[in-house]
Amino acid sequence: MHSEPATESRAAGPVFVDTSGRRSKVLRRIGIAVGVGCLGYAVVLGMAFMGIGTSLDPADLLPFANGAQGVPGQQPPTAPGARQLP
16 A cells, blocks of 8 residues: 655746745835834833933922922912913
């Protein structure tokens, strides 16, 4: 009894061959663009972890940290150049 191998060798060759190389160029360019985007995001994320580019103290992120809100007789801080109402 003779059994056939599980994989058969086909003499037909590849189904599609891109001899011009356009497909590989397009995929390479897409890969480079995605890689540059990921690298840029990683740099920004690393800078944020190091505290570069943030001008706030952690206490500034808390609500009512300035102490001016809710205290009678004190005005809350305003932006520079803003008009004060009478």
